[in-house]
Amino acid sequence: MTGRAGIRAVEPEGAVGSGADNRPVVVFEYSQTGQLTEVADALVAPLVAAGRPVRRVRYAPVEPYPFPWPVARFFGVFPAATDESARVALAADPAELYTAPDELVILAYQVWYLAPSVPVRSLLAAHPELFAGREVVTLVACRNMWYSAAAEVRRTLAGLGARTVGTVAAIDTRPQGITLVTTLRWLLLGSRDGFLGRAGVGADELRRVGAAGERLAAAAGPDETALALADAAPVVPVLAAADLVAGQVFRRAGAALRPARGVARAAGLLGFALTLGVAIVTGLPALVAARLLLGKRFDRVVRARLAGVTAATSAGAPR
Ligand SMILES: Cc1cc2nc3c(=O)[nH]c(=O)nc-3n(C[C@H](O)[C@H](O)[C@H](O)COP(=O)(O)O)c2cc1C
The missing domain is CATH 1.10.12 (Lyase 2-enoyl-coa Hydratase; Chain  A, domain 2)
Structure with a gap:
C-alpha cells in the first residue's frame, strides 16, 4: 500500500446502544461517483443511530480510473475486469487497514462487467488479513447485474477464511432498456440526471437498504445478523439467469x-x-x-444456481 490519498476514516461514534449485538463495525469502500458511499451510508445510519461504533475506511487506486469514462477506456478495462487475477496498486492509510476480531466487517463493492471491480479484487488480494476469521457482510451496488460478481466475492472470502453472514444488494430498479441508456449516459458523459431520468440506485433502494440496516441494528446478537439480512438481496430471476x-x-x-x-x-x-x-x-x-x-x-433453477450466494455461509477454509 502506498500513500494516504483516497482514504478517510471516521472515528467510532460514541456509546454503545441498548441492543445485545454491540459489536463495532468497519466498512471497506471505494466509490468512483459516490454512489456506493451513499448506499453504505444508508446501511450504517441505523447502526450509528443505535450507538454502534462504525469505522469507514475508504481506499482508492493509486492511478485513478477516469470519470466520466472515455469510451475506449470503458471498453478497454473489460479484459482486466474479467480477469480474477487483475490487480491495481491501492492508496490507503496503513494505520486504518486492520480489523479487530470482534468487528463486523462490511465489504462494499461495485460491479464491473459482471465481476467485482478491479479495486475491490485488489483489496481482497493485497489484504487477506482484513477478512481472515472475520464475519463479513457484503454490500453490492450496481446497475442491476450483481450475481456473478457476488458469487466470486463469496468464493474469495471463503478462501480467505471469512464467514459471510449476509449480502445486501442495491440496484437501479427501473426497466432494463432505460437503465442501459441512463447508466451509459452517466458513466460515459458524466451526467447522472437527464433524458429518461436519474441513473443509478434510487431513493426506493436506499430506503430498502436503510430498512436492512435497521434490522441489523435491532438484531439481538451476532447469530441474528444473517436473519436480519435474509431478504436484503432480492433476486430477479431473469436478470440473474x-x-x-x-x-x-x-x-x-x-x-x-x-x-x-x-x-x-x-x-x-x-x-x-x-x-x-x-x-x-x-x-x-x-x-x-x-x-x-x-x-x-x-425461478427454481435460477435460485438453485444462486444457492450460497445470497444466504449466509459457514466458515471458509483458512488460508
Ligand atoms: C467499467 C464498468 C463496468 C460496469 N459493469 C457493470 C455490470 O456489469 N453490471 C452492473 O450492474 N453495473 C455495472 N457497472 C456499474 C457499476 O457497478 C456502478 O454502479 C457504477 O460504476 C457506480 O459505482 P461507484 O460507486 O463506483 O461510483 C459498471 C461500471 C463500470 C465503470
Missing part, C-alpha cells in the same frame, strides 16, 4: 482478448461491444420468454 450465463461468456471473451495488442485488441473490443449490444437486444427477450413459458420452474 442472464448474468450467470453472460458472466461465463464475459470471462472467456476477456481471456481471449487479453493477449491481443494494438489494432487486434481494438478490433476485438469493438467486436465485443457490438456483440454485447446484440446479446442484450436478443438474449434478454429470449430469457423473458423462457420465464413466461416455464414460470416457477425457471
Whole structure:
C-alpha cells in the first residue's frame, strides 16, 4: 500500500446502544461517483443511530480510473475486469487497514462487467488479513447485474477464511432498456440526471437498504445478523439467469482478448461491444420468454444456481 490519498476514516461514534449485538463495525469502500458511499451510508445510519461504533475506511487506486469514462477506456478495462487475477496498486492509510476480531466487517463493492471491480479484487488480494476469521457482510451496488460478481466475492472470502453472514444488494430498479441508456449516459458523459431520468440506485433502494440496516441494528446478537439480512438481496430471476450465463461468456471473451495488442485488441473490443449490444437486444427477450413459458420452474433453477450466494455461509477454509 502506498500513500494516504483516497482514504478517510471516521472515528467510532460514541456509546454503545441498548441492543445485545454491540459489536463495532468497519466498512471497506471505494466509490468512483459516490454512489456506493451513499448506499453504505444508508446501511450504517441505523447502526450509528443505535450507538454502534462504525469505522469507514475508504481506499482508492493509486492511478485513478477516469470519470466520466472515455469510451475506449470503458471498453478497454473489460479484459482486466474479467480477469480474477487483475490487480491495481491501492492508496490507503496503513494505520486504518486492520480489523479487530470482534468487528463486523462490511465489504462494499461495485460491479464491473459482471465481476467485482478491479479495486475491490485488489483489496481482497493485497489484504487477506482484513477478512481472515472475520464475519463479513457484503454490500453490492450496481446497475442491476450483481450475481456473478457476488458469487466470486463469496468464493474469495471463503478462501480467505471469512464467514459471510449476509449480502445486501442495491440496484437501479427501473426497466432494463432505460437503465442501459441512463447508466451509459452517466458513466460515459458524466451526467447522472437527464433524458429518461436519474441513473443509478434510487431513493426506493436506499430506503430498502436503510430498512436492512435497521434490522441489523435491532438484531439481538451476532447469530441474528444473517436473519436480519435474509431478504436484503432480492433476486430477479431473469436478470440473474442472464448474468450467470453472460458472466461465463464475459470471462472467456476477456481471456481471449487479453493477449491481443494494438489494432487486434481494438478490433476485438469493438467486436465485443457490438456483440454485447446484440446479446442484450436478443438474449434478454429470449430469457423473458423462457420465464413466461416455464414460470416457477425457471425461478427454481435460477435460485438453485444462486444457492450460497445470497444466504449466509459457514466458515471458509483458512488460508
Ligand atoms: C467499467 C464498468 C463496468 C460496469 N459493469 C457493470 C455490470 O456489469 N453490471 C452492473 O450492474 N453495473 C455495472 N457497472 C456499474 C457499476 O457497478 C456502478 O454502479 C457504477 O460504476 C457506480 O459505482 P461507484 O460507486 O463506483 O461510483 C459498471 C461500471 C463500470 C465503470
